[in-house]
Amino acid sequence: MARAYFDHNATTPPAAEVVEAVARALSEDFGNASSVHHFGQRAKALLDDARTAIGQLIGAEPAEIVFTSGGTESDNLALRGAAEALEATGRRHIITTSIEHEAVLNTVKALAKRGWTATLLPVDATGVVAPASLAAAITRETAILSVMHANNEIGTIQPIADLAAIAHEHGALMHTDAVQSAGKIPVDVRALGVDLLTVSAHKFNGPKGAGALWIRRGTRLVATMTGGKHERNRRGGTENVPGIAGMGVAARLAKNKLATDAPRIAALRDRLEAGILAAVAGTLVNGARDARVPNTSNISFDGVEAESLLIALDLEGFAVSTGSACSSGTLEPSHVLRAMNLPSHRTQNSIRFSLGSGNTEEQVDSLIAKLPGVVSKLRSLVRR
């Protein structure tokens, strides 16, 4: 059976050039990048090259980039590292949003257990944070603001530059989780005006287990992974040279292809979305449709349980995702859709379609053709 992958916000297939770079680094450049000898210096050259490539992807200086094991670790380093550095100032208030990834939400919860006060900003019905709600919540006690650039479930893009300006007026640091935007839309740390920015390689056709945190020069941050003096004392541990080399290659490819890939993928996404809305009754798009990364569409299907639809589509050869997590037999509604105040049935009947550079018109048309039959079968089962 021909299978089509529509789950690129979960992870992406590594590009052929990436696979080659990882394999080469594993076999030929196995040195420890901290070693002074030839083997070490070859590994270090790969790290330097990847640092330059990530810098170019996000408009940053290579020296400001710290390699980590991925988005989750970068978010942890940003928030825990900044919190520990700023505790001495007496400020212990952190603001984030109700639609962040768990990597941020659970880190903020951990800080709250350590005596920090946390505020979760609401979003409107389209999934966007209003700068006015930040202006109302921020105080002189606020040390850190963390708002994701693009949301993983609905793809909406937040007004990061406006939010960063408000944070800075109040003397707070600004972090953004750009895991779902880097490689999909232009990301420029200076234009965004942030102090800390997270990226993860496996979301832009790089390998899993490699990521980076950009730390604006002069930003106070305490290492959370204590160990050797790696990464200029900001992250102890021998660098994952193959993963990082692969991330560098992926970053270069993403930057070079952005201008052609983004409109092509947006056109495919729009074709899929329009096709589904026309072919299947009782469907609605969740989240803002303009301020959105080009690859994501989140759609509610009335009278269908998202998990059942996901499984039915998988049997037909289409990989999609739901925002709801299935735990111990009960469906947890998506916290993102709940934060948008969608009616409860819509928080449990929504499917995320996330496209990537490998998708084709044929795949999109075949999914549109299959969906009406699959959905009506599921609806008839529910009605019985």
Ligand SMILES: Cc1ncc(COP(=O)(O)O)c(C=O)c1O
């Ligand atoms: C917005 C966002 N932040 C963080 C992460 C975590 O990244 P990683 O899988 O590299 O730990 C993800 C992954 O889904 C994400 O979508």
